[in-house]
Amino acid sequence: MITPEHISSVASVVRGACPHDCPDTCALLTTVENGRAVRVHGNSAHRHTDGVLCTKVSRYTERTYHPERLLQPLRRVGPKGAGRFEPVGWEEALDDIAGRLKAIAARNPEAVLPYSYAGTMGLVQGEGMAARFFHQLGASHLERTICSAAGTEAMVQTLGGKVGMKVEFFAESKLILIWGSNSIASNLHFWRHVQQAKRDGARIVCIDPRRTETADKCHEHIALRPGTDAALALALMHELVTHDWLDHDYIAQHTLGWAGLRERALQWPPERAAQVCGVAVQQITDLARDYGTTRPAAIRLNYGMQRVRGGGNAARAIACLPAITGAWRHRAGGVLLSSSGLFPIDRAALHRPDLLGARRPRTLNMVTIGDDLLRETSPGFGPKVEAMIVYNSNPVAVAPESGKVVRGFAREDLFTVVLEHFQTDTADFADYLLPATTQLEHWDVHASYGHTDVLLNRPAIAPLGQARTNTDVFRALARRMGFTDPCFVDDDETLCRTAFGDAVPFDELLENGFASLPLPDAPFAHGAFPTPSGRCEFFSERLAMQGLDGLPDYLPNYETTGSSAAWPLAMISPPARNFLNSTFVNVKSLRDIEGEPILEMHATDARSRGIADGDVVRVFNARGAYHCKARISPRARPGVVNGLGVWWRKLGLRGTNVNELTSQRLTDLGRGPVFYDCLVEVAKT
């Protein structure tokens, strides 16, 4: 076992945090020898990490010292998107970028758009200095919706925020519903609690259209059609009502809108839901009985179920369940989608929205970047986007309807700066490509969306080559833009301290690398939800005021099988286990495990199309076409195909990926993406 105490004159062990968009937020220990990181381990002193990392991050040194790491600033030569660059000095690059931004901002700063997401979840290298920069500039706001917006809004409206059970108490549950999540792939440390519960006799049920690695290991798998989760949740409620598996006292004291929800649930007998979901009636009635009669019962909800038109309503319906049965009374009962709302982040101090003054720039949604880059100046839209600064994201690969995203990025009149570790699909379109530091090379501080500890990340090694931190690039640009507020000279350690202010003891972070938030074990045992009413809001007044349904309901997908003869198959595109979104696709050892981009198909769907296992197929719809290899697999249910992982387009079979097919429509709540609400046809090539 490696602990930070094993320090010698040539070797040291540095405490850090995994930066990736993963609920586990592991504590890392990096062994450094002669200035070089030689191994990255999980810190066993951190209870949530428990000394274990996933395969991806155990290979972190391979990614860090990858021969294709960007090590110097580059300037485009040749046409947009050709990916040809020449080296340029930092000073020259930054001077030119600042000059271009100044000229655009002099006409209208809203023509500048930041584009970023969760390449790093660090609060400092994420939006720490960047938000200050764009606020001072008055650039367009970006709605950062691409992952979790519908579920987030659902939790806000129902429970009052991204709050819920503590992950460690799932180990004590007697019934666990894993709902819309492939935990073994995407939430490994949660899965360890499930294993414990299972050893202690708990029943584990997986609700997922795909027979995942996780489903394989559960007692029951309910393979419903994509986008039908709300129908299932309402039918469960129907059964809870008709069998009186209700906690009347909890409902009366701690919930709002029961009469209305009860009435709606009674419209959903299991037979009706079974039709909609494409599952057996008995699976629904059995699940309802188990959920209604087992104490404590816990739901691990994850974002996989909310990337469809009705995703927000579905998450809301599911979030109502533990209040109906009083599951919240026990610390091992309730629901967890995300714990991130529990962290006392001082966003006002970190992001400095006050720098906007009276200005209120327009907001563009990162999901619709394809359309928005192709729009001209107009009264409804505002100015045409003239410049984009991309950091911590790879939109050309991850945003929906990539045909349009590519056309947008290919505009010769768009000025694009990309801060990156690698020459990604997006980086190919940059005018300036700036080398960024990795987590081993910079300071940061992290909240988590799977547990309730704050983590500090110290740099283990010096920046490679000429790489610079995101913060440093924005500080340097701010100076050139003439931004004089003192916040633009804050160093990274100061930003780390600012993120939580006095709410988290920084000394403890420096000493241990992590600190637990002081929180009750059973957050809603006595109600006290952080909603306006203080109750679990089955009925949301705030939604009703927006003209929306105040109660959760089932909203069919935009694209439902049966509605189109041309596109008879539903396609979902969940994460690949050895990638993290599009990160790691270029790490050879991990790509070798994934092999090639594949589409899982049920044998009947393949047979009727003359497709054999391993055939190269064309997956297509009106938006585009994507080539990959067919895998005939029981992991796919009839009528649904699974296009795994967000591959880099240029590392796929014919320069496209699965997002060629996905649509830019938005979810019912939160204006999120509908990646898994997508019809296609498949043909042998």
Ligand SMILES: Nc1nc2c(c(=O)[nH]1)N[C@H]1C(S)=C(S)[C@@H](COP(=O)(O)OP(=O)(O)OC[C@H]3O[C@@H](n4cnc5c(=O)[nH]c(N)nc54)[C@H](O)[C@@H]3O)O[C@H]1N2
């Ligand atoms: N290894 C790995 N880990 C990851 C990621 C990764 O790419 N790779 N991504 C990270 C990110 S960004 C996130 S947001 C988190 C969260 O992770 P999620 O995005 O929730 O991803 P998964 O856990 O794979 O869960 C998605 C599951 O939902 C299923 N699903 C699809 N449509 C539906 C539906 O309509 N209903 C239901 N019930 N299920 C459906 C899919 O088949 C899949 O098994 O994971 C993170 N962790």
Ligand SMILES: Nc1nc2c(c(=O)[nH]1)N[C@H]1C(S)=C(S)[C@@H](COP(=O)(O)OP(=O)(O)OC[C@H]3O[C@@H](n4cnc5c(=O)[nH]c(N)nc54)[C@H](O)[C@@H]3O)O[C@H]1N2
């Ligand atoms: N079809 C389909 N599409 C999807 C999904 C899906 O399930 N299906 N999942 C969606 C989800 S859940 C999400 S969250 C999004 C994710 O979309 P993104 O947030 O764009 O995630 P990544 O693809 O991992 O790209 C992150 C990039 O940030 C870079 N990066 C990491 N750290 C740093 C840093 O410190 N500095 C700089 N400058 N760069 C850094 C990495 O090298 C990487 O290229 O994709 C979405 N797209």
Ligand code: SF4
């Ligand atoms: S990606 Fe997730 S499981 Fe892997 S090391 Fe990072 S936080 Fe842990």
Ligand SMILES: [Mo]
């Ligand atoms: Mo995500």
